[in-house]
Amino acid sequence: MKPxxxxxxxxxxxxEITGYLFIIPFLIGFFLxxxxxxxxxxxxxxxxxxxxxxxxxxxxxxxxxxxxxLHDNTAVESLGRSLLYTVxxxxxIMMSSLILALILNKRIxxxxxxxxxxxxxxxxxxVAIAIVWQLLxxxxxxxxxxxxxxxxxxxxPMWLVGGTHIVIPTIVLIACWQGMGFxxxxxxAALQGxxxxxxxxxxxxxxxxxxKFIRVTLPMISPTTFFLTITSLIASTQNYSIVQxxxxxxxxxxxxVFPLNIVEEAFTHSRLGYASAQSLVxxxxxxxxxxxxWKMQKRWVNxx
Amino acid sequence: MESKMINTETTHKGYFKKKNRNQMGLIxxxxxxxxxxxxxxxxxxxxxxxxxKALGKVFEYPIRIIPETIVFNHYVELFSPKYSFMRWYANTxxxxxxxxxxxxxxxxxTAYAFARLRFRGRDIIFLIxxxxxxxxxxxxxxxxxxxxxxxxxxxxxxxxxxxxTFEVFLIFLVRQFFMTIPFELSEAAIIDGCNHLQxxxxxxxxxxxxxxxxxxxxxxxxxxxxxxxxxxxITNVDKQMLSVGLQYxxxxxxxxxxxxxxxxxxxxxxxxxxxxxxxxxxxEGIATSGLKG
Numbered sequence: 001m002k003p004x005x006x007x008x009x010x011x012x013x014x015x016e017i018t019g020y021l022f023i024i025p026f027l028i029g030f031f032l033x034x035x036x037x038x039x040x041x042x043x044x045x046x047x048x049x050x051x052x053x054x055x056x057x058x059x060x061x062x063x064x065x066x067x068x069x070l071h072d073n074t075a076v077e078s079l080g081r082s083l084l085y086t087v088x089x090x091x092x093i094m095m096s097s098l099i100l101a102l103i104l105n106k107r108i109x110x111x112x113x114x115x116x117x118x119x120x121x122x123x124x125x126x127v128a129i130a131i132v133w134q135l136l137x138x139x140x141x142x143x144x145x146x147x148x149x150x151x152x153x154x155x156x157p158m159w160l161v162g163g164t165h166i167v168i169p170t171i172v173l174i175a176c177w178q179g180m181g182f183x184x185x186x187x188x189a190a191l192q193g194x195x196x197x198x199x200x201x202x203x204x205x206x207x208x209x210x211x212k213f214i215r216v217t218l219p220m221i222s223p224t225t226f227f228l229t230i231t232s233l234i235a236s237t238q239n240y241s242i243v244q245x246x247x248x249x250x251x252x253x254x255x256x257v258f259p260l261n262i263v264e265e266a267f268t269h270s271r272l273g274y275a276s277a278q279s280l281v282x283x284x285x286x287x288x289x290x291x292x293x294w295k296m297q298k299r300w301v302n303x304x
Numbered sequence: 305m306e307s308k309m310i311n312t313e314t315t316h317k318g319y320f321k322k323k324n325r326n327q328m329g330l331i332x333x334x335x336x337x338x339x340x341x342x343x344x345x346x347x348x349x350x351x352x353x354x355x356x357k358a359l360g361k362v363f364e365y366p367i368r369i370i371p372e373t374i375v376f377n378h379y380v381e382l383f384s385p386k387y388s389f390m391r392w393y394a395n396t397x398x399x400x401x402x403x404x405x406x407x408x409x410x411x412x413x414t415a416y417a418f419a420r421l422r423f424r425g426r427d428i429i430f431l432i433x434x435x436x437x438x439x440x441x442x443x444x445x446x447x448x449x450x451x452x453x454x455x456x457x458x459x460x461x462x463x464x465x466x467x468x469t470f471e472v473f474l475i476f477l478v479r480q481f482f483m484t485i486p487f488e489l490s491e492a493a494i495i496d497g498c499n500h501l502q503x504x505x506x507x508x509x510x511x512x513x514x515x516x517x518x519x520x521x522x523x524x525x526x527x528x529x530x531x532x533x534x535x536x537x538i539t540n541v542d543k544q545m546l547s548v549g550l551q552y553x554x555x556x557x558x559x560x561x562x563x564x565x566x567x568x569x570x571x572x573x574x575x576x577x578x579x580x581x582x583x584x585x586x587x588e589g590i591a592t593s594g595l596k597g
Binding site: 011012014015016017018019020022023025026027029030032033034035036037038039040041044052055103104106107108109110111113114115116117118119120121123124125126127128129131132133135136138141142143146150177182185186188189234237238240241244245259262263266267272275276279280282283286287290 | 333363411414438442445446450469475494525532548554568572
């Protein structure tokens, strides 16, 4: 074969050119679908953009959107509900998945079957899950309340149709049930990575189970705890789907969390700029929370 | 060694007792966990059994898991042309297939370049790309809507397929695996006159079957279950995907619980089957990405 232009280059040089050629399709797509949206969301947060077609004539209005936000009761209240959601969700899913992982890490019978049972909701379609939970938790006819009633309970919980203090914890419960599998599997892998010698050594030192858990297990799995706390935190702010399919923000506005508010501002009221500014608020809070975690990790995360 | 032997000797009796007690504890714990696991699955059992019940028999008390009379009607009805259900099923499958094909190629060659080719700026580009993992997707819905409008891909499956294709997490997952394949293999092939594209599909791809199947699994499950993307970017009923379609369906047949349950079951079955068949590779994928992340 006659050497063409490309194959006359040195192997090293060919490798370099191939490298760029191979990543270019991805980089274009990455820019278009990840980088650019991020940049645009910053820019339009400071504009009065309403409809996409008006994009040519948009006006920069400085921090006006953010000032409007501070005086917008619906928005601030929905941010409060999101905060309540996060404060309930993160500790609940972290603790329950750790406890389940500790149990499943023992030599119990049928542990793989049990792990599968706990994991199954994680791969299930959220709309299907929502429909069945709505039926299960129906305050009048649902099996859960009928069971409670037969056990003599008089004031039956309203679950998904109750006020903020009932509906948000109910959604959190369902979200934990659904998301548990991911945390559980990650924790299990971490627990299996703890060297047996460490437990043996502390046994020789006379440590009991609780001491072993506090002195050996917890520090050894702390990088995983750190990782899962961050991912659970991010997951808790991405709760649009689960809230929308379970309650659509209702009853009334009892479960209208921040992402629901943003989507409604953007796509029902066509206030794209204002909605973007609200996204920026939650993003800033999230970055701050992550940074604080990052700073604090030195105190409790063990990386040897 | 000597002292250890004596030690076990003397405490042998006590140890045996302790072991027995532990055994009992484990059995009780196993039973407890088994009950927990079954309770955990109760919503699925309820869904399945309700889908075979006659209208008005869903809310019986005490609950019957096995219906009095088994009714197949709802499933037969769902397949009738009266509903768009089959249409949504087909849309979702086409979308899945396109995503998977594009991902194998794009994620494959990108991960190959980042893992196995040396070029200037590679590591810094990779770091910038990784930083995007921190951006929550819901935050950029508005700008994505604007971009998709300009690209004329709203109301088409491409508003799902294209963003999926360029997701960063999978690049990371696949790159980690590619780095573990011995470099001698590709060097030898290059000296024999193969180009890198040939090395990629003749040598790397066959060896990377485990990670590629993990990627396909993740893709299938995520795309199948995604709700917010089709909800925001697709409004045409005929172009809709299953997730949102199911919600339309629920709103239309608000009182027909068995029909809703049958539709829900039909959505869950493919994913659950695939998960049960391939759960090892799915769970390992999550565990490794979790530990490395």
